[in-house]
Amino acid sequence: MLRKEITIMSRGIRFMKKGGWLLMPGFIGFLIFYVIPFVFSFYYSVIKGPMDHSFIFLDNFIETVKNKYFRIAFLNTLKFSLVSVPATVVFSYMLAMLQLNPKKGLGFLRFAFVLPVLLPVASVAVIFKSAIGTDDMLLLYLFFIWKNCGLNMMIILRALLMIPGELYEASSIDGIGRIKRFFYITLPMTIPSVLFVIIWTIASSFKVFKELYLWYGAYPDESQYMLQHYMNNHYTKLNYQTLSTSAILFFSFIYLIVLIFYSSERSYSKNLWD
């Protein structure tokens, strides 16, 4: 028993000596401002209320799932993600491929695609709505693509540029067509970046709120009522139990998605390099 502890300690010391301490400031701050709040939130979701801290386990969860508006919000968010994420990722990929055609002097135009990522939602949402002119979900989808494809494009472009040229040389010797070359070389070589982009876009799609709030206020049409509305409205009503519970439910859902993608990415890169 003691020996085991000593080996763990010496391993720790060796790690620290090699530079492991560099991780510490970031990690401690991360614990205080991200992990501990999450644990708190979890605690709030299994107790009865701010006054009565008695443990009620899953009751809050059952009540939240039974709530009609939670279900509407959840389904709307899911529907939005299912449509907007593939659309955004495919569009970003095409944009990145478009960037590869090196026209001299047009590189600066890439700025146009990156700009929306950086611009504050509040400063463009209202004018975007009037420029598109529609009032339904299409507006939200277009805004989402417009806002998110720039960063995705940069990441995919980077991955495209990292593909070793020899692969293409070999393929041209073998006389492989363009479409085959895309599916057998280009796409597989960029899969890790694409998975990252997908995860990132899913996360952003869950966070769509500010623009909807600016367009329609806290209570939009039922078809546009997202989980963020639900949580925000419960926050402003000081309804902390419901807020924590739905937040935890929401988070578990995200956790599941990340887990699936993360493990698929790992197994994929293993297959690629082994």
Add this chain to the structure above:
Amino acid sequence: MGLKQSKKPIIILIIYIALVAVFLWPVLQTVFLSFEKPSEICEYFRGNTLPLFPKSISLEQYYDLLIHNSFYLNMFWLTLFISIVTACLNVLISLMSAYVLAKIPFRYATIILFIYILAMMMPFQVTLLPNYIISKWTGLYDTVFVLIIPGIFNPFGTFLLVQVIKTVDSETLEAAAMETNKPLLVLFKLVVPQIRAGIATLFIIVFADTWNMVEPVMVLTKNPSLRTLGTAFNDIYTYNISIAFSGCVIYMLPVVFLYLLFEQEIKGGFSTILLNTNIKKASW
């Protein structure tokens, strides 16, 4: 390859320029309309249609925003200060953490990275209330620090830089680590010069993120003098719509400026990759 490609460039060029125009449209419209008279802007909003070009050109909106009403300008400086400090410190912390996670092998690296990814995807509301409680405990509530410190530890930077630092050649780093036992030296002398593009990208992203921050300000402060520019926008549309467009332009300005400042850096990063690979080979 070269021959085949020359058939289509005109079509591709047209598509490209059309896309650029579409993407820039809302931004250009904002800039143009910021020179419209405030009274006309109110008219437009009543009619619910916004033209691309203003009927008349005046600087009245900017006058109202910056000179007549000084609190927007104060907000601007405060937000700028918060964003710059957060971005600098976040880059520093992320560099240190990412270096360890990417280049010093240890047991828990994968699991820590995984937790970072999860936290990165967590919606703000999950930790809204606990953050409030913690800020009360630590005495940070309603100070400027509460808007800066959590941002410094935002895991996105670590995650991004881990991906970037992984591409740095490990052998030179190991050789350097044999020579010296100062990991900070290795980090700043060997790693940082190779990943300037990544650092510049992260800096811009964190800056923009902090610059656009709204919810933490609403929840974690109550002093009106700590309001950031992002929070002002909810009010601008309801009470001061006439100066909204000039406000938007001022709001966009620092981010655009920063992008232009770092563009060379980011491009430099791209062109070093270009030297190693052959860009034409990767295209259609």
